[in-house]
Structure formats: structure tokens, C-alpha cells
Amino acid sequence: MPKTTNVSYRNKNNQVVIRNTGKPGNDHNQKIYELQCQNEQTAAAGICGNLYGANGSDIWQRKCPRCQGGAKGLSY
Ligand SMILES: [Zn+2]
DSSP states (O other): OOOTTSTTOBOTTOEEEEEEEEEEOSSTTOEEEEEEEOOEEETTTEEOOOEEEEEGGGGGGOOOTTTSOOOOOBOO
């Protein structure tokens, strides 16, 4: 099982871990990770590419705030 906080981990919503920002998250003992949305809504449009911050504990189920109606990204 790949760890969900590893760089390049991809969750079921095509959200990919870019890096650990090292900044504290807003959940208990969490760090903010930078994620990139690689969801492809249509082949013509390509991937979304949105970059945003998320708590490490949320990565496995995170949805893109721009194209999947996910929660607003954390500032980092
Ligand atoms: Zn997106």
C-alpha cells in the first residue's frame, strides 16, 4: 500500500501529492500538503492542474475545489 502522503501518490479522484509544505494544517497534528488536480474533465480540455493545500489526513479522499466541488484549499 502506498502511503497517501508520499510524493506522487494519486487518490481515486486523481488528486496527486506534489510536496509536503511543512506548514501546520488545520486538523490535529497535520501538515499541509500541496496537491495538484490531474482530473481530466474532457480529453480536449486536458487536466485541470489546480494546485491547492490539504491536510495530510484528507489526501486519500480529497476532491478538487475547482472542478470536483471539494472543500476550499488551505493556504500555505
Ligand atoms: Zn480540478
